[in-house]
Amino acid sequence: MHEDVERCVRAVRSKDARFDGWFFTGVVTTGIYCRPSCPVVPPKPENMRFYPSAAAAQQAGFRACKRCRPDTSPGSPEWNHRADVVARAMRLIADGVVDREGVPGLASRLGYSTRQIERQLRAELGAGPLALARAQRAQTARLLIETTALPMGDVAFAAGFASIRAFNDTVREVFALTPTQLRDRVARGHPAATSGSLSLRLPFREPLCPDNLFGHLAATAVPGVEEWRDGAFRRALRLPNGHGIAALSPRPDHVACTLTLTDLRDLTIAISRCRWMLDLDADPVAVDDLLRADPALAPLVGKAPGRRVPKTADAEEFAVRAVLGQQVSTAAARTHAARLVTAHGDPVDDPAGGLTHLFPTPEALAGLDPDALAMPRTRRTTLTTLIGALASGAVDLGVGADWDRARAGLAALPGVGPWTIETIAMRALGDPDAFLPTDLGVKVAARALDLPATPAALTRRAAAWRPWRAYAVQYLWATGDHAINHLPAA
Template sequence: MNALPDFEHCYRAVASRDRRFDGWFFTAVTSTKIYCRPSCPAQTPKRMNVRFYRSAAAAQRAGFRACMRCRPDAAPGSPEWDARADVAGRAMRLIADGVVDRDGVAGLARRLGYTERHLNRLLSAEVGAGPLALARAQRAQTARILIETTELGLAEVAFAAGFGSIRQFNDTVRAVYGGTPSELRAARRPTAVVPQQGWTTVPVRLAYREPFAAGELFAFLGARVLPGVEGLADGTYRRAMRLPHGAGWVALTPADGYVAATLHLADVRDLSPAVSRCRRLLDLSADPDAVDGVLGADPALRADVAAVPGVRLPRSVDGFEMLCRAIVGQQVSVAAARSILGALAAALGERVDAEGLTHTFPTPAAVAEAPDELLPMPNARRRALRAAAALAAEGAVDLNGGEPADVAAALLAVPGIGPWTVSYVMLRGLGEPDTFLEGDLGVRRGAAALGLPDAPKALAVRAGAFRPWRSYAVIRLWRHAAQAAGRASGG
């Protein structure tokens, strides 16, 4: 869906309250000056009063305020921006991660390799709003969450959300939500979250599109937890995070229609980046209907898709961590890689000490300087890990928003890093939707279990039928390999 659907298509989605279109576009009503999700339960507006926009920011820019019933600002993210590797897609992901708030539009443009003027023109054409308007919409959502879920003073909320002044904060909240910050706080819904000492606790609902194979996703993550960095217990996944302004940790629990995320932040300015990274980790902006439509049409995967719809791509909160997992995990078991990386985090990561979590994963600079005793592996692999970490520390490779071709080229230039490692980073680190690991042992075993060819070349040819969602096929093949072997399979 590279362009806004025609009016009739959009209006039918609104009339049927079709949740599948939430995040794809937004419905604005001229008679009320309110914009909504397509699935809003309110009465369907008259055709003459309806306008459609590609983004919440575009609707806000046109003078519409957010519906307080369907909360369109908290709709599932657009699968298009989550999957696209072009400049617009990368820009949208970086804005969601708070880059504009931290580095300004100039910093965003530098990371993307474009001038500010060209970037503004490109985003305005694609989503109807430039980077400043998109960042403003995100600040408004962050402010609403902090107003409604914390006891922070409103001035603290304003600056934590990224506003430059109290006046700007008040004006934006009033324009976006039709009420003052004080009115939003007075009407807030009570929460049952118990604050953790030393942290600002913020509960958030992370929306997704049905279907959502939460059990399979959490089982995959649970089989690969790094001791002290993450854990899975009683259906809740917890992990520590290294965020732009300090450490944090999150507890994620699947619920009906959303994932309940309880964020614990050392600095509340990290709320937007933390939410963005949790969504990325769980692949919550994916369009499962599109993925399952392709994979379910293939005879080899048809029964699996019917039995377990909505399988997601387990991604990461830190692309560098996934690079380390890929390098350390070469030719060793999942358990051995977990042990090495857990010890590395305990020695070099920032302390967290909360509910079984002890450390964040270390920085690239720390790993580049790690002593030999923390890297018990062959010399060639140790040199590759240090060299890759040095590239990440210097900013020569961007593992959290870089152009995939540039990332791949930079990593392949490192002695000891080959195509499998790069493909693994593309799949789980950058979340590329169409990466296939035909030489991976787990993929080959899963293919054999489903009657597919298990020779790499033949399997690669056969996997062409899974385009453009080969990464999701990899996850299904890993799962079948694990079932056949009775243990965890894949990286």
């Protein structure tokens, strides 16, 4: 996108927020970079320079605009709908892998050399993995500086900096202000958060239909791990340095997010996982424009545009829950999952609500007694085999997983058929083209819309919906009167 200068100039002149996160504009006369929707008077085209990432703009010597705060714009949807190595790398960087394991760890997870990863990221994003991770650390530091009363030294290490000096230098370079000046600019009278609690706004590209998104998460919530309370979806998060509790509430122009963390070093990862779970970096305009081209889907898109795919904060957890949900009702699946949580989950303290546990890891479930499961023998075998494959690493569903390889690994397991594989691909792996032609809700909707009802015929018809078939599933499901389609009562 950033190489199409004429299109970028038009987006900047029209202050089009749909392109926030797609590219960044450096202004040579001021030395700052902005998001396309920046409210200031657009510069002359000859003074604009366009970059594919905030990190690339920073490496070119530009500082973040104090008005539009480009470092806080929605992430590029490129990393959601692509499955190549650059997209996988970006998802891993957002999940903090470079900060925890360095560039060699990133390369190892992707199966490439560090030189190959450096070259591919620089070619497409104008910055290497260290610069991209540094830009993310700067954004986290800004959030902590402006919303907490933490000492600057604690902020530095919580944001992932190796030293106070690196923290000070980065903040000054990126924001043209010292950390103290950044904090002083925050409006007086706004109480700072406690050391473990943060309230923030998660931006998204409009439109966003919250009904099926929050409705699905609330209707399928596992007791003890997830709940709907006081107008917010709340869930316990397993994080690298401890655990956290996220409370997420839909608002007209953002999602209100309150994070309670046992270790603030997990802030960036917690935010990333919340955004992923709510599919906030999607491009709803691109999705809806393609789907409304089909006369059968056009009325559904027109009625409630901006549907997102409800994802998961833990892919391995979701795979286990998908097997538990095979051929049973939503209520029965929740009951099965809740029993596993009570017996094998790690306890958490939640003074603000009813969350009691983290969902058990595959390692914690590895010693599960199949006879203790109230389900058919064949499904017990499927579940225990899946748990073993996840615990051993034979099946990788992580943030940077190869979608085709993950599908193949799941297909090799007994009792894991196309419905389970595509459900996991859609909600755990995040493949926007995952499709469920055998799903009962999809088939019922297809018949009501005079679409082909047989899986093979519907799959052929759905070829026109690619690469957004997972979003088409959301619109098809929305034709039913199931609880997953309705925003819960506050």
